[in-house]
Amino acid sequence: MRIKICGITQAEQGAAIANLGATALGFICSPSSPRYVRAEQIANIREYLPASIDRIGVFVNASMEEISKTVEIGDLTGVQLHGDESPEFCQQLRQHLPDIESIKAFRVRHLSPEVLNTIAAYQSSVDTLLLDAYHPTQWGGTGHTLNWQDLASFLPPLPWFLAGGLTPENIQHALQHVSPDGIDLSSGVERAPGNKDPNKVKYLLEQLT
Numbered sequence: 528m529r530i531k532i533c534g535i536t537q538a539e540q541g542a543a544i545a546n547l548g549a550t551a552l553g554f555i556c557s558p559s560s561p562r563y564v565r566a567e568q569i570a571n572i573r574e575y576l577p578a579s580i581d582r583i584g585v586f587v588n589a590s591m592e593e594i595s596k597t598v599e600i601g602d603l604t605g606v607q608l609h610g611d612e613s614p615e616f617c618q619q620l621r622q623h624l625p626d627i628e629s630i631k632a633f634r635v636r637h638l639s640p641e642v643l644n645t646i647a648a649y650q651s652s653v654d655t656l657l658l659d660a661y662h663p664t665q666w667g668g669t670g671h672t673l674n675w676q677d678l679a680s681f682l683p684p685l686p687w688f689l690a691g692g693l694t695p696e697n698i699q700h701a702l703q704h705v706s707p708d709g710i711d712l713s714s715g716v717e718r719a720p721g722n723k724d725p726n727k728v729k730y731l732l733e734q735l736t
């Protein structure tokens with residue numbers, strides 16, 4: 528299972544989390560987030576990471592130009608589109624950056640037929656899906672959970688990450704209901720927004736063995 532820790536802002540913490548066994552690190556490229564990092568900061572953190580780890584930039588309604596520039600400067604391996612990006616935009620981005628993993632995030636209140644139809648419209652435009660919890664005023668990193676029982680029947684044709692309020696304490700419970708290809712955590716493994724706690728990541732990984 529892929530394990531993505533999102534909201535890395537410090538090289539030392541990123542390196543420690545990578546060495547513990549996370550398979551992906553996320554960098555928040557949305558300036559309004561308390562976890563925001565500039566492309567140059569990502570490039571600096573990257574120097575301390577093993578080459579094998581996936582490095583995902585998280586964007587909210589950013590332009591193609593801004594995403595491409597950040598991917599290049601930050602040496603990213605993937606982009607996560609966490610805003611209202613359309614299937615057409617995702618398709619264009621994938622054509623523009625064919626070697627970069629494209630992940631579309633959906634902020635879900637209930638997994639209604641309407642939401643499933645929305646997600647289905649992206650199936651040929653992205654590589655990977657991510658389901659996060661809905662929050663009325665924040666795009667992500669909210670600590671709010673999804674209804675995992677609702678997701679038991681979510682079996683999309685693309686690989687997908689479960690996100691939203693996951694913690695070392697609740698991960699086993701979540702995975703009893705849901706079978707994602709990966710998990711994505713942010714606030715559940717930090718001391719304060721952007722200040723990750725490698726001990727919490729260690730505890731998380733212990734729960735997964």
Ligand SMILES: O=C(O)c1ccccc1NCC(=O)[C@H](O)[C@H](O)COP(=O)(O)O
Nearest residue numbers: 533560666667668669670691692713714
């Ligand atoms: O984390 C942020 O501050 C953020 C800001 C804007 C867009 C996305 C953001 N985070 C995206 C993530 O991938 C988080 O890991 C995801 O929302 C789960 O967060 P949490 O509920 O705190 O585990």
